[in-house]
Amino acid sequence: MANSINVQLWGLSLSLTSIWGSEKDFEIIERFKPFWKNVKKGKLNLTKEILQGIPESSSSFFKKQVDEKISSFLNDTFNISDENSCIICIKHLFNGSNLKKSFEEKRRLFVSIPQKDRAYFINSFSKNRMEFCQYSIINQYGKYLPSAGILAYDISNCISICRLGLYMGYLNESSLQKYLNTLAKLAQENYCDFEEFGLASTVGVLYSLNGYDNDVYSHYLNNLTIALTNPESPWNNIDWNIDLSKSF
Amino acid sequence: MDIWNILDIEKTTDIKAIKKAYAKMLKVHNPEDDPEGFMRLREAYDEAIRRAEFLAKRKSLQELDYDIFDNNDTFDDVDDFDDNSVFFEINPSKEKEPFDNEYPKHEEDLKDLEINSRTNNDIFPRYEKAEALYNDIFKRREISCWQKLFTEMSIDEYKYFSENAWNFFNTNCCLPHSVWKFIDSEFSIFEDSRFRWTKLVQYDFGLSFEFFDQSTSIDYSSFAKFRFLAFECFMKGDYKGSIEYLMKAEEIFNNDPLIYRLKGISSFYLRNYDDAIEALANAFSKDRKDVDSLLFRGNAYIKKHEFEKASQNFYKVIKIDKDNKDANKGMIKCLYYLKKYELLKQYLINFRSRYPKVDLETDILQIKYEKKKLSTKLKYISDFIKNFIDRIKNPSTPLAAVGSIIIAMLALILFFIIVFSPIGLIVFIVAIAYFSIKSLNNERKGLY
Helix, strand or coil: CHHHHHHHHHHHHHHHHCCCCCHHHHHHHHHCCCHHHHHHHCCCCCCHHHHHCCCCCCCHHHHHHHHHHHHHHHHHHHCCCCHHHHHHHHHHHHCCCHHHHHHHHHHHHHHHCCHHHHHHHHHCCCCCCHHHHHHHHHHHHHCCCCCCCCHHHHHHHHHHHHHHHHHHCCCCHHHHHHHHHHHHHHHHHHCCCHHHHHHHHHHHHHHHHCCCCHHHHHHHHHHHHHHHHCCCCHHHCCCCCCCCCCCC | CCHHHHHCCCCCCCHHHHHHHHHHHHHHCCCCCCHHHHHHHHHHHHHHHHHHHHHHHHHHHHCCCCCCCCCCCCCCCCCCCCHHHCCCCCCCCCCCCCCCCCCCCHHHHHHHHHHHHHHHHHHCHHHHHHHHHHHCHHHHCCHHHHHHHHHHCCHHHHHHHHHHHHHHHHHCCCCCHHHHHHHHHHHCHHHCCCCCCHHHHHCCCCCCCCCCCCCCCCCHHHHHHHHHHHHHHHHHCCHHHHHHHHHHHHHHCCCCHHHHHHHHHHHHHCCCHHHHHHHHHHHHHHCCCCHHHHHHHHHHHHHCCCHHHHHHHHHHHHHHCCCCHHHHHHHHHHHHHCCCHHHHHHHHHHHHHHCCCCCHHHHHHHHHHHHHHHHHHHHHHHHHHHHHHHHHHCCCCHHHHHHHHHHHHHHHHHHHHHHHCHHHHHHHHHHHHHHHHHHHHHHHHCCC
8 A cells, every 4th residue: 555655656756846846745745744654654645635736725715826826827837727728738748748859859969069069059059049048958968868858847747737737627536647657657767766857857947948047047956956855855755666567 | 569550550651641540549549548558659650650751752752852841740839940950850750660671771771872863863964973973982072073073064064963952962961071061162052941961061970081091992982871871860869770870880890989979879868878888988999089978988887876987987088178067067976976075075166166157966966965964964973972971871981980070060050050049949849849749649549
């Protein structure tokens, strides 16, 4: 039982480095303290709150605020406003987004250019152009990512959308479990540990931003750092190589 | 399972039929209900489209109906792409399956390029001299030979060639970068939307012809073709295909560092780190300025958790180029995992001063290092206190006597506080009363 919950928590934890972030997940972990001891002892059930990643609130005022925040986030970031658009967006990310394809093409081109010419190549673009930012990101982080590149960004956001979609009523629990199953296996096949996955996911966020300022960078660095270093983080409590066939 | 079985359609090159079949099967293998089935369907669809396009291009080359911007094969929105962002195809599919019988094998690929050139010759007899020049690998690499060819053409011939240069060079494309630049200066081929290899004109990828030696009997022409095909596969993300062609090229000629570098990087991306390390070592042995090979090799060792070996590679790069950011980053990673914290501290300080712009990986390592430093200090203090207490408890040590004296002095100080301070006195009386009442209650309950 504990193992089955661990498997599901493993999958859900992949959304820690999504655009939505991990703040609410850590609020929930704090609320169920000692979270991991309870998981180990089999005292913790996977409630809807944990699945959705949104802490429950008894106050209807706060709940309404949270609903509005999530609704505008989904709409502004992913054009999701109802069940139909939610499913379309999930399918799009399932296929591998255009961002991922763009990253891989640019990376292959960049890596093929001799090392001594790369700085010149990047500087040949005007600094306010998208290509300048994107190739700068690839130069800084992308060369040594595995062949999956920033697939982690798609996976992370897809899981996040599924969880928020469950909260908003766009998806049901069994749909979430099915998507989670496939996405978790995809992540495990393509990356070797949480650190690699988290880095790839965060690089994807930066790549999508087309230039970023220090505040934005700090926010996503913080997400990744907490996911990797917080003792209560799932990434420090569940093994990356867990057997995912044990029940989703 | 065969891709045609998955799509439930006969083998075809009709892209519209493939799309129709895919849309029909999507209703059966919905990603929501059957995500694994959906992924198999998607892979089959991508492969079928790729094959249809390939065969269509072969056919169209022969029929001179060549349009590389056939852009109706997409399921996804491709607004993000401009023409120059894609090297070979508009929508390169993901890592490809090995070719099956339907597809040309390596030798057939070579013949394919030759057939196209022969076809061109039949239709454009004025290509004859250009073909002859191209077929001589040692003349092909010389700008002066091309210059002479174009100078010796009549006005009509030159005009004709100029209008159809894109066609000729689309199929006769194994050329050094310097020649591409010259051809572009002659015919502005880069501007021609029908020309496929714009990137080869724009950038020098190191597909060098310099080390081809006329005095040997090596088949450099085949070598150049295999190397080109390998490079094409690499640019499409077909790393397995790239390695296959590179191995063929290596059998012919094994002194080109590029083939080992490409092999190493392809293996790296396929997570075959042992193969990557071997290939990159070969690359570096043939080109001692190739820091890229060392960097990839270092990172391959990091993936294998062999941090000592990784650090040796990064150190070699730093010796060549001390400001190399990737090498410094790599060193920082290695020093952290090797727990060489003093050296790590120095490298972090140097890194910050050289590269003030933020960096995710080093920032995280720095945070981890700070936390480790703090926990190490706390552990040191707690170990010290524990050790101290153990020694006090042990009556045979002098520390026990010192400890006893300290405890006695503390008791005395407490006594004076109680006696001479009103609050201390009240606390003392309350404590006595509490323990007395508790004791009486326990007696009544018969606990003693």
